[in-house]
Amino acid sequence: xxxxxxxxxxxxxxxxxxxxxxxxxxxxxxxxxxxxxxxxxxxxxxxxxxxxxxxxxxxxxxxxxxxxxxxxxxxxxxxxxxxxxxxxxxxxxxxxxxxxxxxxxxxxxxxxxxxxxxxxxxxxxxxxxxxxxxxxxxxxxxxxxxxxxx
Amino acid sequence: xxxxxxxxxxxxxxxxxxxxxxxxxxxxxxxxxxxxxxxxxxxxxxxxxxxxxxxxxxxxxxxxxxxxxxxxxxxxxxxxxxxxxxxxxxxxxxxxxxxxxxxxxxxxxxxxxxxxxxxxxxxxxxxxxxxxxxxxxxxxxxxxxxxxxxxxxxxxxxxxxxxxxxxxxxxxxxxxxxxxxxxxxxxxxxxxxxxxxxxxxxxxxxxxxxxxxxxxxxxxxxxxxxxxxxxxxxxxxxxxxxxxxxxxxxxxxxxxxxxxxxxxxxxxxxxxxxxxxxxxxxxxxxxxxxxxxxxxxxxxxxxxxxxxxxxxxxxxxxxxxxxxxxxxxxxxxxxxxxxxxxxxxxxxxxxxxxxxxxxxxxxxxxxxxxxxxxxxxxxxxxxxxxxxxxxxxxxxxxxxxxxxxxxxxxxxxxxxxxxxxxxxxxxxxxxx
Numbered sequence: 379x380x381x382x383x384x385x386x387x388x389x390x391x392x393x394x395x396x397x398x399x400x401x402x403x404x405x406x407x408x409x410x411x412x413x414x415x416x417x418x419x420x421x422x423x424x425x426x427x428x429x430x431x432x433x434x435x436x437x438x439x440x441x442x443x444x445x446x447x448x449x450x451x452x453x454x455x456x457x458x459x460x461x462x463x464x465x466x467x468x469x470x471x472x473x474x475x476x477x478x479x480x481x482x483x484x485x486x487x488x489x490x491x492x493x494x495x496x497x498x499x500x501x502x503x504x505x506x507x508x509x510x511x512x513x514x515x516x517x518x519x520x521x522x523x524x525x526x527x528x
Numbered sequence: 529x530x531x532x533x534x535x536x537x538x539x540x541x542x543x544x545x546x547x548x549x550x551x552x553x554x555x556x557x558x559x560x561x562x563x564x565x566x567x568x569x570x571x572x573x574x575x576x577x578x579x580x581x582x583x584x585x586x587x588x589x590x591x592x593x594x595x596x597x598x599x600x601x602x603x604x605x606x607x608x609x610x611x612x613x614x615x616x617x618x619x620x621x622x623x624x625x626x627x628x629x630x631x632x633x634x635x636x637x638x639x640x641x642x643x644x645x646x647x648x649x650x651x652x653x654x655x656x657x658x659x660x661x662x663x664x665x666x667x668x669x670x671x672x673x674x675x676x677x678x679x680x681x682x683x684x685x686x687x688x689x690x691x692x693x694x695x696x697x698x699x700x701x702x703x704x705x706x707x708x709x710x711x712x713x714x715x716x717x718x719x720x721x722x723x724x725x726x727x728x729x730x731x732x733x734x735x736x737x738x739x740x741x742x743x744x745x746x747x748x749x750x751x752x753x754x755x756x757x758x759x760x761x762x763x764x765x766x767x768x769x770x771x772x773x774x775x776x777x778x779x780x781x782x783x784x785x786x787x788x789x790x791x792x793x794x795x796x797x798x799x800x801x802x803x804x805x806x807x808x809x810x811x812x813x814x815x816x817x818x819x820x821x822x823x824x825x826x827x828x829x830x831x832x833x834x835x836x837x838x839x840x841x842x843x844x845x846x847x848x849x850x851x852x853x854x855x856x857x858x859x860x861x862x863x864x865x866x867x868x869x870x871x872x873x874x875x876x877x878x879x880x881x882x883x884x885x886x887x888x889x890x891x892x893x894x895x896x897x898x899x900x901x902x903x904x905x906x907x908x909x910x911x912x913x914x915x916x917x918x919x920x921x922x923x924x925x926x927x928x929x930x931x932x933x934x935x936x937x938x939x940x941x942x943x944x945x946x947x948x949x950x951x952x953x954x955x956x957x958x959x960x
Binding site: 388390419420422423425426473476477480481482 | 674
């Protein structure tokens, strides 16, 4: 395997589902041989998906303005909450990575990049993206492809 | 006249519970005057969303209430709808629903026991810190959770917010080989669950035994999940049809969640301890023996030992899931058709956190005119407050950080799910 692309987010929560939408767009377009597309339905599920020697690209939404910007981030860029934030709804991405590295030292990829699309905080259940975030899809797809082909 | 001394202990945000909650303990002249659980996660208005929607949409809409226990919402919804529409689901479809519920109990409880609650007993601030010293334990917990998720994925169509449940049964039922594919992981999970019971049985728990009135479903033949009468340790024994006659929900200004109480007697407790107290004899022999070996009495009243009872739930669910998988014969059709009619339906099932009640009033065309959903955390909220008042009183002399830590642990005993209650923790202890 050359790379693993992992989408995070909740498709039914409007723009929070942009990671899933990017994954679907990549699947429709086709990715180079050796690139695996995966979805982590929750952050705990991310832990086992990080166990690979291949580089990993996470695709997720981040809360920031203006909506619809595509950012490439490292793990250090993801803001950590002030309190231990493990809840019954799962854990955050940095915590999932830290837990994965603690539980399986040496088995977790050493290369994790994040392609993030900025969104406004979702306020309702809807299974579609806002126009600004939908317009960012092609740019997000290109950014992921540039990373996995890099 | 000078004001009495004031003391405040505050936890800005309670971690390792689901949702957003604060807790304030007011202490006057060294005595606990008031304990208030302030739930400031905004209301989510699911009961209002449901009005005007078709009866068949309820399982999919209510599944969105919680990412951890969507099956519970789907099960209570379909049972209430089937009650309204006089639909009877038996045989293999009934067994598949039970298997699906086993999956949810396993994944929800494994997460709580290993990631959320065990760090309290072992002296770690969180699961990541605990993982550095207890790597194998955490790995076991996460693999257990995956075993539960695998059941939910297979029968529900996906892990989170499943889409394969419908009024009358399922959209698609699995073949024998598909279900049999779960067997090896479930056999491993059953051994791991037994190991979990032994592990948590060794945790030190404070002496603390409130006199709860336990409320749970009780079924003549099985440990309750989808069916049974609503029973209590004080002698209540009613059908879901009579829930509203015996239980009342009240608004409390400090909280966005409603508080439930028994009309006649006040606060009560639902959840694993209540299920166990009212149904221990219905556990499988393996789970019963494990409970005995773990030192659990027939009725466990110490909420700190709920972690042991929760582990028994996991063991039972793995054991039961293996039994159901082995006995599975695919049904001739995936569901029983339901025709709309004007009626009111009632359903109560055992979510991982306890009794979950749904009531729907349907119009002639099957659209929902009125919905009522009472999640377990709403029902436990008053008992949590009462417990904390009793728990904190003898601990007021402890250093602020320590009393705060112990109060947080006490709240986590109940595995509160605030998004379900719409609504959970921030701790403040104020001396007024």
